[in-house]
Amino acid sequence: MGPHRLLYQALCKAGDKFVYPVLPAFAKPAWNHAAGPKTVFFWAPTIKWTLIGAGLADLARPADKLSLYQNSALFATGAIWTRYCLVITPINYYLSSVNFFVMCTGLAQLCRIAHYRYQNPDWETKEIMETHN
Template sequence: MASKLAAFWNHPAGPKTIHFWAPTFKWGISIANVADFAKPPEKLSYPQQIAVTATGVVWSRYSTVITPKNWNLFSVNVAMAATGIYQLSRKIRQDYMSVPEAPLNKV
């Protein structure tokens, strides 16, 4: 167990480097997006969710080709892409696929 902890501690993308802390703090974006699952879809922003999704997709790919492999960066960006896609799907369903309610006729 101690050798695994030492390997993690001394890894080039370990907790002694910015390569660890930047993706760790980036989890806040994904957590905030998950918290917004309770928000009504009409309050979601297309530009924001497109940015979150695109960032997640682009950096997920990039994190697999850099050296050293940074699996923390990969996982946070997969989470960003997934939550962004989910939020975009909610917004698109609301804006383009829902049937508008008929107005009530009062007599």
């Protein structure tokens, strides 16, 4: 057993000793849930929220600078994994919600790209000119 695993188990035991007793009654089942904060099923989606933050930050970027491929990938993976999270055991609503928002972020950016390209039919020419200058 690696030192990282021992550290994680010690943190979980400390949480059980100090955090669990002060949790409100409605939060106690979530603490010990199969997809709760003592498992990877909780921490992976928690970190994945940064993708949504990055997508929201991209709202400040001009639509012509957005990547069609990147946002298509975000949309597709968000859609696929949203569904998958609802059929796995344990059902992970937290991961499903983060994937749903990844999908929505990708879709919003794809709509911005489509709108830009519709409004600017010569977008390809502009893009080629910018890359050669």
